[in-house]
Amino acid sequence: MEDKDYLLFIDNVKKKFGIDLALYKEAQMKRRLSSLREKRGYKDFQSYIDAVSRDVELKNEFLDRITINVSEFYRNPGRWQYLDQTIIPKLLEVNKRPRFWSAACSTGEEPYTLALILSKYLRMDQIDILATDIDENVMGKAQHGVYPDRVLKDVPKDLLHKYFTKENTDYRIANEIKSRVTYKKHNLLAEPFNGPFDLIICRNVMIYFTDDAKDQLYNKFSQALRPGGYFFVGSTEQIFQPQKYQLEPIAPFFYRKI
Ligand SMILES: C[S@@+](CC[C@H](N)C(=O)[O-])C[C@H]1O[C@@H](n2cnc3c(N)ncnc32)[C@H](O)[C@@H]1O
Numbered sequence: 380m381e382d383k384d385y386l387l388f389i390d391n392v393k394k395k396f397g398i399d400l401a402l403y404k405e406a407q408m409k410r411r412l413s414s415l416r417e418k419r420g421y422k423d424f425q426s427y428i429d430a431v432s433r434d435v436e437l438k439n440e441f442l443d444r445i446t447i448n449v450s451e452f453y454r455n456p457g458r459w460q461y462l463d464q465t466i467i468p469k470l471l472e473v474n475k476r477p478r479f480w481s482a483a484c485s486t487g488e489e490p491y492t493l494a495l496i497l498s499k500y501l502r503m504d505q506i507d508i509l510a511t512d513i514d515e516n517v518m519g520k521a522q523h524g525v526y527p528d529r530v531l532k533d534v535p536k537d538l539l540h541k542y543f544t545k546e547n548t549d550y551r552i553a554n555e556i557k558s559r560v561t562y563k564k565h566n567l568l569a570e571p572f573n574g575p576f577d578l579i580i581c582r583n584v585m586i587y588f589t590d591d592a593k594d595q596l597y598n599k600f601s602q603a604l605r606p607g608g609y610f611f612v613g614s615t616e617q618i619f620q621p622q623k624y625q626l627e628p629i630a631p632f633f634y635r636k637i
Pocket of ligand 1: 445446447448449450451454482483484485486488489511512513514517565566567568581582583584613
């Protein structure tokens with residue numbers, strides 16, 4: 380009974396919100412959503428989805444629970460250092476105006492980290508980063524560009540001074556960095572990828588998807604990279620059999636399109 384209730388719920392969520400929960404790992408997602416449903420006092424998923432469809436606050440809370448939005452600047456700093464010192468110089472050797480995509484960018488820390496790094500190599504007007512996420516609310520926060528200091532702890536001090544202004548206990552990112560990032564709503568599991576890109580960063584979202592969904596996505600990411608382009612993944616997201624997707628591992632969590 381309980382499983383049928385959840386399967387029907389998955390159908391309804393797909394119809395109403397265009398999000399296919401069947402492509403997210405089931406046990407984890409079901410646990411997250413069951414605890415929210417119970418907290419709000421609904422005895423089953425059917426009555427919960429009815430309420431979510433009627434009430435905007437419940438809907439936002441529900442969408443928030445599906446999309447885990449935690450992020451920070453320079454998340455896993457050693458990997459960003461590698462990007463800065465090795466990958467970006469290599470990319471710029473072959474192409475003076477590379478195309479960058481930060482996929483599942485959440486509240487903007489990731490594309491802004493990339494923009495901060497690129498600011499050391501390029502003029503501001505040469506930097507152009509596409510940043511996408513399924514969740515418009517988080518991208519609203521990214522465009523607002525104000526962050527608590529805990530997500531900024533790994534920003535190099537010179538860049539912090541140069542591109543952030545303190546506002547009470549928060550920090551506002553400078554417009555010259557902000558304006559280099561274009562935000563667009565995009566569902567990785569349902570929409571085409573608009574390549575070719577020289578660097579795609581997609582971190583800390585694949586862990587939520589089923590193996591089948593990952594397999595399809597790695598193919599799509601690979602097709603969206605130009606040969607010699609790079610794919611930067613999260614620090615628990617090594618690709619099993621990257622050759623299958625015409626990707627070769629070049630350093631931990633970095634792959635190059637063959
Ligand atoms: C944990 S955050 C990762 C943020 C950033 N990439 C990082 O590593 O710090 C995961 C993001 O994936 C987004 N997301 C979840 N499902 C998605 C989908 N199907 N398509 C695009 N984005 C999705 C969520 O909205 C959330 O902002």
